[in-house]
Amino acid sequence: MKYRLDKQERFAVLTLDEDNLNSSIAPQFKSDLIILSNEGIPSLILDLTNVKFVDSSGLSAILTGHRLWKDNGGFIVAGELHPMVKKLIEISRLDDIFRLAPSVNQAIEMLNTKAAN
Numbered sequence: 714m715k716y717r718l719d720k721q722e723r724f725a726v727l728t729l730d731e732d733n734l735n736s737s738i739a740p741q742f743k744s745d746l747i748i749l750s751n752e753g754i755p756s757l758i759l760d761l762t763n764v765k766f767v768d769s770s771g772l773s774a775i776l777t778g779h780r781l782w783k784d785n786g787g788f789i790v791a792g793e794l795h796p797m798v799k800k801l802i803e804i805s806r807l808d809d810i811f812r813l814a815p816s817v818n819q820a821i822e823m824l825n826t827k828a829a830n
Contacts (some may be wrong), residue, residue, distance in 0.1 A: 714738045718749075724756035724786065724824055725749065726817055734764050734771030742774045746781060756786030758820040765795045772805060779811060787812065791820040 715730040727749070731738060749757065759778055761767075767775070775790065782788035791814040794802070802808050814820035 714741050714745075716745075720754065724758060724821070725754045726758045726760055726791075726820075728760040728763070728817075730763055732764065733766045733768075734761075734774065735766065735768040736770035739768075739770035739774040742771075743777045746774070746778045750781040756788070756824050757782050758789045758791050758814075758817055758824070760792045760817050761790060761794055761798060762792030764798055767798050767801055772801065772807070775811075776807075787824055789814050789820040789823060791815075791817045 717726075717728045717730060719726040719728075729742075734742065746757075757778060759775065764771075779788045789812045790802075793815060794813075802811065802813075812820075812823065814823055
């Protein structure tokens with residue numbers, strides 16, 4: 714599984730560099746999210762710009778991230794989502810649960826606004 718992690722003081726940006734977030738990589742992805750959470754990263758921005766397809770296992774992995782960070786600093790799904798990925802999130806009604814941002818920069822602004830309040 715390929716991803717980039719940019720750790721900052723108040724958050725980390727995890728950019729998934731895979732076309733598919735599916736059952737072949739979702740278990741490892743979940744494990745990596747748990748490890749990151751245990752490292753004390755206060756907030757996570759998950760950049761899905763490069764992801765073209767997500768199956769139910771991938772969606773479960775994203776939900777794991779949401780559960781791990783929702784009560785802490787926050788969890789934001791960011792990036793210009795591929796139409797199939799966006800549609801799956803909408804059909805699953807997770808667009809009401811996830812905080813979505815059209816770019817990583819806007820996700821960072823969302824976290825900064827929350828921290829200022």
